[in-house]
Amino acid sequence: MSPRVLGAVLCVAAVSLLSVGRFFFQVADFYPKAPSPDGVTDFDRRFVGLRAMLPPKGIIGYMTDPGTPPNDTNAQAEYHLAQYALAPVLVAYSPDHRFVVGNFHQAVTTGSLRDRGFRLIREFGNGIVLLENEKVR
Amino acid sequence: MGAWLLFLILIALGFAAIRALWPAPPRWSSADPLRLAAAPAIGFGLGGCFYFALRVVLQQPPAVAIAAVCLAAAGLGWFAWRRAQSAVPDVPAVSGQIPFWLWLLFGAGAAMAFFTYLMLNGAAPHGEWDAWSIWNLRARFLFRAQEFISPFSPVIAWSHPDYPLLVPGVIALLWHAGGVESASMAGAVGFGFLLSCVAVPFFTLWLLRGPALAALGALAILGATSLVRVSASQYADVPLAAYIVIAACFLVYALEVESVGKSVVFIAGLSAGFAAWTKNEGLLFCVSIVLAHLLSIAHRMELPRRLATLISLVAGILAVLAFVGHFKFRLAPANDLVNTGTAGVAMARATDFNRYWVTFWAFVGELLTFGSVLVPPVIVFAVWLALVRFRSKVTGASLLPLAAVTLQLAGYFAIYVTTPQDLDWQLNTSLPRLLLHVWPLSVTGIFLISGDLFGGRPQPEPVRPRSK
Numbered sequence: 001m002s003p004r005v006l007g008a009v010l011c012v013a014a015v016s017l018l019s020v021g022r023f024f025f026q027v028a029d030f031y032p033k034a035p036s037p038d039g040v041t042d043f044d045r046r047f048v049g050l051r052a053m054l055p056p057k058g059i060i061g062y063m064t065d066p067g068t069p070p071n072d073t074n075a076q077a078e079y080h081l082a083q084y085a086l087a088p089v090l091v092a093y094s095p096d097h098r099f100v101v102g103n104f105h106q107a108v109t110t111g112s113l114r115d116r117g118f119r120l121i122r123e124f125g126n127g128i129v130l131l132e133n134e135k136v137r
Numbered sequence: 138m139g140a141w142l143l144f145l146i147l148i149a150l151g152f153a154a155i156r157a158l159w160p161a162p163p164r165w166s167s168a169d170p171l172r173l174a175a176a177p178a179i180g181f182g183l184g185g186c187f188y189f190a191l192r193v194v195l196q197q198p199p200a201v202a203i204a205a206v207c208l209a210a211a212g213l214g215w216f217a218w219r220r221a222q223s224a225v226p227d228v229p230a231v232s233g234q235i236p237f238w239l240w241l242l243f244g245a246g247a248a249m250a251f252f253t254y255l256m257l258n259g260a261a262p263h264g265e266w267d268a269w270s271i272w273n274l275r276a277r278f279l280f281r282a283q284e285f286i287s288p289f290s291p292v293i294a295w296s297h298p299d300y301p302l303l304v305p306g307v308i309a310l311l312w313h314a315g316g317v318e319s320a321s322m323a324g325a326v327g328f329g330f331l332l333s334c335v336a337v338p339f340f341t342l343w344l345l346r347g348p349a350l351a352a353l354g355a356l357a358i359l360g361a362t363s364l365v366r367v368s369a370s371q372y373a374d375v376p377l378a379a380y381i382v383i384a385a386c387f388l389v390y391a392l393e394v395e396s397v398g399k400s401v402v403f404i405a406g407l408s409a410g411f412a413a414w415t416k417n418e419g420l421l422f423c424v425s426i427v428l429a430h431l432l433s434i435a436h437r438m439e440l441p442r443r444l445a446t447l448i449s450l451v452a453g454i455l456a457v458l459a460f461v462g463h464f465k466f467r468l469a470p471a472n473d474l475v476n477t478g479t480a481g482v483a484m485a486r487a488t489d490f491n492r493y494w495v496t497f498w499a500f501v502g503e504l505l506t507f508g509s510v511l512v513p514p515v516i517v518f519a520v521w522l523a524l525v526r527f528r529s530k531v532t533g534a535s536l537l538p539l540a541a542v543t544l545q546l547a548g549y550f551a552i553y554v555t556t557p558q559d560l561d562w563q564l565n566t567s568l569p570r571l572l573l574h575v576w577p578l579s580v581t582g583i584f585l586i587s588g589d590l591f592g593g594r595p596q597p598e599p600v601r602p603r604s605k
Contacts, residue, residue, distance in 0.1 A: 001236070005590050008524035012353055013242045015517050016360030017511045023362035024249040027256045036259035040269055041262065041320075056283050080270040083293060084263075087274060088282035090292045128286060 021114060048087035049124045050101065059090045067107050074092065078103055089115030098136045102129040140315025140322050143203060147307070149328070151180025158181035158400040160217065160224035168227035168344060175387070176334035177329035178379045179404070181539050182411035183209065185306035186460050192309075193285045193302070194463065199313035204475075206310070228394050233347030234591040243352040247335075250359045254328060257369035262320035264327075271296050272373055273323055275305035280312045289468050301461060303414040304373045323371055329370040330376040331432030335359060335384060338581040341386040345393055346558040346584065351592050353375055354584040358577045361508025367573060373416050373568045379410035381545075382577040385538045389585065390432065391446065392534035406453015413454075413461050417472060421460070421548040422541075422597050423454050429541035434532035443533075444474040448461060486555045489575075496553045499564040500546075507572055525588045538582030542575045 001009075016087065035042075062082060069074045082103055083091040091101065100118065102108070104127040110120050118131040155172045184206050191202040230272030271274050274296055279286035289298040304326070311322045335355050343351035358364065368375040384405045391401035409426050430450055432441055484494060505513045528535070549571050556563050 004524050008521050009239065009590065011520050012357050012360075012517060013239065015510060015512045016356045017246050019360045019362055020246045020249050020253075020356075021507075021511065022511065024253045024366070027253050031256040031260055038263070040260050044263075046545055056281075057287055069526065077266065078197060080274075080295070083296070084269045084274050084277065090287055090290050092292050093568050112536070117142070126500040129572075 011125075016034055040084070043078070044080045044085045044125045046128050047082065049132055050128060051086055051089075053130065054086065054089045057088055059092055059097060060086070061095050061100035062091045062093050062103070063095045063100055063131075064103050071132070082135075095133060096136060100131045100133055102131050104129070105129060113119070138315070140311045140317075140319060141325075142327060143206065143311055143314035144322070144329075146207055147180035147311075148176050148183045149180070150183055150206060150210035150213065151176035151178065151196070153210055154179055154183060154215050155404060156217035157213045157220060159397060160220035160229050162224050162552035163218065167229045168225045168340075171337065171340040171344060171390070174340050175333055175383045175404075178333035178337075178376070178383055178411070179408065181307045181326060181329060181376075182303060182380070182407070182414065182457070184310055185303040185414065186412075186457065187308040188279075188306040189302055189460055189464070193306075193463060193468070194278070195286070202310060203314050219259070225396065228344075228396065228435065230315075230344045231347040231593055232329050233349055233589070235347075235349040235352060239349060239352055243356045246356045246359050250335075250365050253362075254331065254369050255364050257366065258324040258333075261323060261537065263370075264323065268323075268371035270372060271300060271405050274309065275300070275302065276308040276312070276323070277318065278308035279305055279457075285468070289470060291470055294470070299417070299472045301414045301416065301419070302464060303411060304376055306417070316510060324369070327368050327371050327375065330379045330511070331365065332374055334368075334379040334577050336466075337379070337386050338577050338584075340582055341581065343388055345390065346587075347591070348583045349588070350587060350589075353590075357580045357584075360510050361514065361573070361576050362510070363508045363569060363573055364572065364576065366509075374571065374573050377412055377416045377419055377422075377572045378577055379389070380408045380415055380419065380559075381541075381574055382581060384412065384422070385429075385541055385578050387588040388426065388450065388582060389534050389537055392442070392537070393532065395442070399446055402446045402449040402572040403453040406450040406455075407457060408453075409450075410454045410457025410461075412514070414457050416547075416591070419570065421552075422545055424576075425541050425544035426546060427454070428449065428544055429537050432531045433540040435531065439533045482557070483555050489554075492554045492560060495560055496550055496564065499553075499568055503568050503572055507569065508576065523585065525590065527576055527586055528588050531586050536582075536586040538578050538585060540598055542579050543580060545575050546572075 016055040030124060037045075062079055064078065065076055079091070079093050086101070094116070100123075102113075102118075113131060115121060117133060117135045119134055121132055123129045152173055155175060159168075159172070161168060161172075180412055187205050187209065188202045191205055192199060193198045264273060279285075279302075282288060289296070290603050308323050308326055310447065312318050313320065316381065335358050338358060339351050339355035342354045364378070387401050387405035389410065391399070391405065405426075409419070409423050412422045427447070427450060430447060431443055434443060504515050510517070526573055550585065553564060553568075
């Protein structure tokens with residue numbers, strides 16, 4: 001093998017192998033510290049009880065903590081995950097539906113919900129509630 | 138258990154379909170590794186089409202779709218066996234020396250990539266954001282729904298209900314076979330596509346250019362670590378990259394090894410069609426590969442063969458586009474990129490020079506940082522080609538992959554320029570993944586035109602009657 005060809009082979013092989021190796025060790029370092037179960041599985045489990053109550057199709061509203069900005073990335077992610085958990089029921093990011101899923105991180109009292117026109121149907125723990133919007137009956 | 142069994146049946150279906158169209162003698166044949174490498178992606182593609190036609194369109198019970206896949210695998214297997222009895226042996230692979238240390242380097246790279254995939258999949262079995270907000274979400278809808286209107290509702294427009302259904306369809310099919318939604322099944326499908334994405338270029342290069350360029354090419358493909366990361370994220374970008382590289386590799390093989398016949402070109406067309414059934418960008422690839430097929434001609438004498446094989450290529454594409462068309466016109470809402478704004482607004486964007494400038498520099502920047510490769514791939518391959526130089530005889534067929542890549546990137550560039558979305562946001566969130574679509578094919582194209590490393594010699598084609 002000529003030095004020119006050897007140089008070319010080593011150039012491609014070394015850069016590729018070092019890239020693969022660096023990523024492998026980064027992931028190997030992170031993997032033992034990864035949460036178990038993972039975040040999506042954990043989030044999914046919070047909705048198991050609610051999902052069992054829902055019909056096989058329809059639209060349900062969704063609301064989260066008051067004052068959450070509409071473009072908040074975490075809130076968006078949790079809404080998408082709520083849809084992932086509750087499919088095939090459609091989850092609309094709006095409280096203007098008769099039945100509404102509440103996904104709260106801050107304490108919310110039944111009274112404050114009633115003041116906003118929502119009746120608590122059932123609480124599932126971990127901040128997940130099913131509400132009825134009394135204005136949309 | 139049922140899901141894993143159907144997973145294996147789908148791979149068998151892919152292998153049987155390829156062997157039925159591209160027959161070889163019953164015993165293990167020299168091009169069988171290439172057939173087997175493409176089998177997972179082709180099998181998943183066929184399975185996804187069966188599922189869509191029987192479950193979504195005809196609303197049959199899932200068991201009917203599963204039974205149809207099993208019957209198709211058995212039927213195609215029997216047909217492949219019949220054709221094998223009178224088939225011409227495959228053209229032997231190009232022989233060539235390869236130092237043992239190069240095998241070791243390739244083996245180490247492949248093993249690390251494999252374990253990286255396993256760890257990433259173990260840490261996030263449902264995949265990353267686009268997986269649970271688009272692809273696996275759609276699979277859940279298909280698996281859980283009693284009807285097929287909700288999955289495409291505008292209420293969840295953010296989940297892009299117009300995106301094609303190959304990947305969600307095959308995952309839902311496997312879930313039905315197992316009776317449960319198993320995240321590991323989605324991970325296994327992702328790994329099948331990743332395997333095809335690397336193994337198809339590897340065996341194509343081995344058959345056409347010898348083992349040294351094959352091992353180095355596959356290692357270079359794995360060198361872009363975003364391939365493994367995005368694959369483990371369960372996005373549809375790696376399945377799309379797999380179909381793109383399979384289509385072009387089979388087409389190049391059919392053009393360089395003339396004895397294989399037009400049915401290999403048909404398989405290339407099917408794969409391009411599956412690309413369109415995987416992501417909307419695949420529709421652009423169908424155009425890119427047809428144009429590349431017609432344009433990448435080194436001599437005027439190649440033109441008649443290109444025209445003669447064009448019908449097979451287009452027939453393969455149209456066979457799958459029938460499913461895409463039914464979905465797009467009967468079930469899916471309009472795409473957000475084409476549904477927003479009028480022709481006048483699009484024209485205004487197309488004549489805004491600043492958008493070209495921003496898009497151009499985004500492409501340049503991404504090309505320099507692509508794939509988390511330690512050294513920009515553009516520099517690595519410039520050095521590579523400077524040292525090994527081009528082949529003494531570069532055929533039009535060997536230029537086809539790079540022509541297809543160029544056309545695909547030109548299409549992406551035009552879409553960015555005219556996108557109704559915020560341009561910076563669109564570039565930042567999608568450009569790395571869009572370049573990943575053509576990465577395996579780009580590497581294959583570069584290695585196809587590279588000079589021989591260790592004096593690889595093509596084997597003589599066998600002189601035997603053509604198969605019936």
